[in-house]
Amino acid sequence: AQSVTQPDARVTVSEGASLQLRCKYSYSATPYLFWYVQYPRQGLQLLLKYYSGDPVVQGVNSFEAEFSKSNSSFHLQKASVHWSDSAVYFCALLNTGNYKYVFGAGTRLKVIA
Template structure:
């Protein structure tokens, strides 16, 4: 069975600082990988996705993520965060040819002024 682990429940960074949110997955092959963001009282919005190819993928709002097969990881990064990036971020996977999306427990990001 596949699973997703986000080891950090909360992350606090200063505005303008760089950011990395960690994500590890467990799956025997290479899955489809996603990062979603959830703002208060909102649904999940897709930030970026990885299917295959270049391990570094670009997403909306200057976010990027790097896939590592050897580490089974898909960490989210941003060079300079803004206060509006404060939200909950979910890493997720969907196995190739499957339908169910499996989510991590989420990381709450707080950007301090």
């Protein structure tokens, strides 16, 4: 069965510091992977996606993610965070058999001054 694990429920970083949010997946076929961000009282916004090819994908707002098949991971990174990046981040996997997303539990990011 497919699953997505985000091991860190909460992450706190200082403004200007680098960031990595972890995502591990379990899926028997080629994974289609996504990162979404949810700001307070809003829906989920797509940050980036990976289907195939270059394992490092660029997204909006200077986010990037690196896919690793050997580690079954799709970690989100940013070189320098801003206070406005404070939000909840969700990693998702698309089951290409039924086109349903499997979401991780989310990581709440807090950026402090």
